[in-house]
Amino acid sequence: MERVPVLKIGDILLVSIQIDMEDQVALQLQEDLAERIVASGCHGVIIDISALDIVDSFVGRTLATIASISRVLDAETVVVGMRPAVAITLVELGLSLPGIRTALNVELGMELLARERAEDDEDRDDDADEPAVTTP
Amino acid sequence: MALSSDEGGRFADLLMEHEDSIVSSWTAEVAALLRGRLSHAELQRQTAELQKGFQTALAGGAQELTDDSAAELRAQLAELSSTRARQGFTATETAVSVFALKEAVLKVLDAGDGTDADTLRAYVGLSAFVDRAGLFTFDSYARAREELIADQAEQLLELSTPVVKLWEGVVAVPLVGTLDSARAQVVMERLLQTLVDTGSPYAIIDITGVPAVDTQVAQHILKTVVAARLMGADCIISGIRPQIAQTIVALGIEFGDIATKASLADALRHVLRKTGDKVTQKPSRREG
Amino acid sequence: MTAGGAAERIAVTSDQDVVRVRQLVRTVAVAVKLSLVDQTKLVTAASELARNTLVYGGGGTVEVTRVENGRRAGIQIVFADQGPGIPDLDLALTDGYTTGGGLGLGLSGARRLVDEFAIDTAVGKGTTISVTKWCR
Structure with missing residues (x-):
């Protein structure tokens, strides 16, 4: 069985799906990613699907599950590079992929993750500045 | 013979x-x-x-x-x-x-x-x-x-459905004339492809020049917006005429959380505010 | 409607066969000159239905045929299994209804992606679904 490689670039795990995945391969990717997030301590995952000429409900569901799992593991997932024909088909199919963040390409995906991270850090700084007891 | x-x-x-x-x-x-x-x-x-x-x-x-x-x-x-x-x-x-x-x-x-x-x-x-x-x-x-x-x-x-780059990261489709289902579909595909080609995360669909919409066309526009969102881009609809607004409500079409603006200029300003680009306006040239 | 070419048949008994169905449908869709969006819709529908044949029907066959209707060319795909059949068709065709732990979009979604959709099912006998997509 083929496996989809997971690359670590800085603080980000990059997955570029280049093959027409069997369902088993998609499930394997889901497992691999969960393990890599924990092992690497990365806070962002980018899944590039620009090479996929279709996304059916199974792959869609797998992407949604990956996003949920990584969120539990404190990592944000961005799906990038969805082709227009794929997006149009997903809309017709009735799959809106709630809970999945998307970006047009890897670069914009990385920007999105960086922005999110910065906002997160700001929140944390704010928390530190504020007194522990809030006045009503 | x-x-x-x-x-x-x-x-x-x-x-x-x-x-x-x-x-x-x-x-x-x-x-x-x-x-x-x-x-x-x-x-x-x-x-x-x-x-x-x-x-x-x-x-x-x-x-x-x-x-x-x-x-x-x-x-x-x-x-x-x-x-x-x-x-x-x-x-x-x-x-x-x-x-x-x-x-x-x-x-x-x-x-x-x-x-x-x-x-x-x-x-x-x-x-x-x-x-x-x-x-x-x-x-x-x-x-x-x-x-x-x-x-x-x-x-x-093709002539009647141009997709133009309005700003860095912002494309617009000024729609003029009657939109039928076939044309709406062409527009939808063209717009989404342009988003990919130019890497623009924002699109403005301006329907100032569209005299009327029916349910099917409104659905096409809605689907375009949802498809763009799936791809990671935001769509803003501008230039909705009063009659069209009435039709949309009368037909019970749900525009949901899609941003709508009165004019193309308003839509662009909205996008630029979101992206954090500064818009400087000369005080003498305020539009009426 | 007349058959415009020999039918190609794939036995669906595993994940890999679902991938093979996708690839065959894609090849024929390109040969018939479906638009890119229509190709994507048809391949996606085929993927959903072939997976149904495998998961719910316990395996079966998929037959892809080029068809013609006057001046229009098209593709017909028939999914057949000898599985348990569908007891409540209306319910199965409802968005979001599922017995298999999926998103429940397979059947109803696939129907929206094709031009013609016919289903023939009998409890205990099996299910046959026939879909057709025409060139515009």
Whole structure:
């Protein structure tokens, strides 16, 4: 069985799906990613699907599950590079992929993750500045 | 009445023997009708080719235009029809270019001395063959025109749905005219492709120039927005006219959380605010 | 409607076969000159239905045929299994209804992606679904 490689670039795990995945391969990717997030301590995952000429409900569901799992593991997932024909088909199919963040390409995906991270850090700084007891 | 292969062969010989006189009288016949809209040399060349085509087909034993041996001739006729159709000649003018062969052959027969019953019967056969060739031209002509119209409709569609880059990372589609389902679909695909090609995370669909929308068109616009969102881009709809707003509400179409702005300028300002780009406005040039 | 070419048949008994169905449908869709969006819709529908044949029907066959209707060319795909059949068709065709733990978009979604959709099912006998997509 083929496996989809997971690359670590800085603080980000990059997955570029280049093959027409069997369902088993998609499930394997889901497992691999969960393990890599924990092992690497990365806070962002980018899944590039620009090479996929279709996304059916199974792959869609797998992407949604990956996003949920990584969120539990404190990592944000961005799906990038969805082709227009794929997006149009997903809309017709009735799959809106709630809970999945998307970006047009890897670069914009990385920007999105960086922005999110910065906002997160700001929140944390704010928390530190504020007194522990809030006045009503 | 079909042409026998004997008769066909006879005419093939006749066409070869009197090639020059047939071509010249055929050309003259057609030229009189087209009244100089095609140069004489050009016409002569076309006619000579057609004459060769008929000659080859008849010599090859073609009794019907649908025979294999007439395949070359059919291709020639189709080519002639589509050229004429594109040059703006009428169907009659095109078909007569073929029918004129009969006159030309008749002239040769008149001049000769073999005008007996056999020749007459053979001539009727040839005449039927030429008629069929003429009708074939007519059909090809009609088909060529249909293709021409379809092509133009497509070009019109392309012309009427431009996707323009408005700002770094912002593209816009100013829609003008009636939106039917087919055009809405073209717009949708074009817009999404442009988002990918330019890497623009924002799109503005401006419908100031759209007089009315029906449920189907509104659905298309909505689907475009959702598809864009799936790809990681945001769509803003601007220029909704009061009547359209009323239609949208009356039809019960849910625009949900899609951003709508009064004008293209408002939409652009909205996007720039989101991206954090500064817009400086000269105080003297406030728009009304 | 007339058959315009020999039918190609794939036995669906595993994940890999679903991938093979997708690839065959894609090849034929390109040959028939479906638009890119229509290709994507048809391949996606085929993927959903082939997976149904495998998961719910316990395996079966998929037959892809080029068809013609006057001047229009198209593709017909027939999914057949000898599985348990569908007891309540209306329910199965409802968005979001699922017995297999999926998103419940397979059947209803696939129907929206094709031009013609016919289903023939009998409890205990199996299910046959026939879909057709025409060139515009």
